[in-house]
Amino acid sequence: MKVTTGLRNDWRVEPVDHQTTRCEESGDLLSPEAREDARLLAVVAEGEQGGLAALYRRRSGLIYSLLVRMLVNEMEAQEVMQDVFVTIWRRAHQFDLERSSPMAWMIMIARGLAMDRLRARSRRKAGHEAYEREIASLELEIKGRQQIDRDELADVCASALNQLPDEQAHAVQLAFIRGWTHEEIAQATGEPLGTIKARIRRGLLALRKTMKDYHA
């Protein structure tokens, strides 16, 4: 199902009906907000800058939070944030609802650009001490920051992350947010590679299930 056809050129946010649509590959039901994101992406694909502005208003907080979390450096996060939305502008016509949800598509763009920055930094020593430091900093950030602009779903997801076993939560965050490879985590923790792979995969799927249940 391509959403780039049959959509109005008008970028303004229209009231959406609350019927859900299925994103075929992930098997998830598309929420009304995801449908609106998809509609706006289609508007952006038509070259309407207003569509991007609307998308920015809706999703900049979430994407920026991820970038700050990944890069730690706010200045760098702001630069990447700009690149993310320019990339969305350029690639909006490539978005395919059959392949992924709008949020997943945008998050993966943001993560990819942030990963480029992380890789450009000097190669870290993925030892046990570095692992401990990273874990400590991840926990510090969660406790130290004031929670703003949170919605119910955000709380549900945060709660799901907190309910994961510590090893699993750490592995998922290090892999997804800090860009550690499976091998690096295995080396730092001294655990078998297969265990780390399973932890990361199961952690991601558990989080996904929480969100799916919420929408259901």
Added chain:
Amino acid sequence: MPDFHSLEDESTRYVLGELTAAERREFEARMAKSAELRQMVGELEEGGVALSRGLPRRRPPVEIWSNIEKALGRRRKPNAGSWWQIFWRNGWAAAAACLLGWVLYAIWLNGHSNAKTGTTVLAPAHETVAANVSPTERVVSSPVMPTNTERELLQVRAQEISNLQFHIATLAQATNDLSHLLAVTRARLSETNRLKFYQFSAVSASGGDAAAPQLSPTMQRAVLISIGRELGWLPTATQSRVKNGHVVNSVNGIDFVDLRPATGNLDNQPANQSTAQPAQPINQPTGQSQETQVADVTSPSIPAFVSGDKLIVGLDATTAPPNSSVTVTVTDSNSQPLTFASLSMGENPTMITLPYQTISTSDGDIAISISSFTASGISNIMRFSAPAGP
């Protein structure tokens, strides 16, 4: 064929960006054919979304969006692909196909005709097509392809002409602005209460103007103090003494001598060169021949400035040695030489005041000759000139 666990592993690595570029391309090719792979990847990506949603929320600074807008302003709209969609959707493709078919048909007809007559056509395409009609028709008919190319060419030419007209208008405006600025500057220079500065250069033997050397520090100081006196920042009278019939004011080691007739010094009265004799050099030995030389290009320059009706000229040891007798000769506004009475140079730099209105020509050009006579009988005549206005 990879087993399920291997696919899971690959999917996870793909989502986390751990595959190499080649592995990624290969994986995406397989994913395009496999719904199962797409589903695995989709589920993991949604896990990443959930993780992102659960992170502490931060609000981006407001300037990020304005930067994005600026960045977008430098880019074209992204829907390069949709042009083709519009093209196909609106039936332009069918029209283009018809036009292409018609052109090919016309070319084929022309080739067929040439084959019959055995002629070889080496002509542009539109003439090739036109060759198929009768001579009479060829005269009156327009080229078969007045074509988009020609139309585009005309548009390009029109745009170029428009751009050139714009540049011409811009240059005309710039010329007007410069003319206005020049007129204003000239008007300002003619104001009596405005200082004008000169650097008199020695006239070389070949008649050309020599490059003005830099003033000595003492002369620079003398000029600055003199300017201060003219502007009322410094007292005008301190130590006064009469020397060779001139009132010499000494301020901070600088001698000021006013040679204007209005000052009341009889010796200061200018005289026409034809009637007035040059002032006698001081202590000039009788019967000793004078050695006269014209300054060459290495001779010093003379700083001067105009303040109201006064031309104030600076002399120092580089122009006239101490204890020499200096005679100043200028060309008046009627191109007649005027000689001012001589004065005796001391050790100090000396600022001489001359009547500007009398000695400047209508163009503002000024020429001054400085003759210095030393006790050894050597005279040095240097001619300086400066064009109108600085």
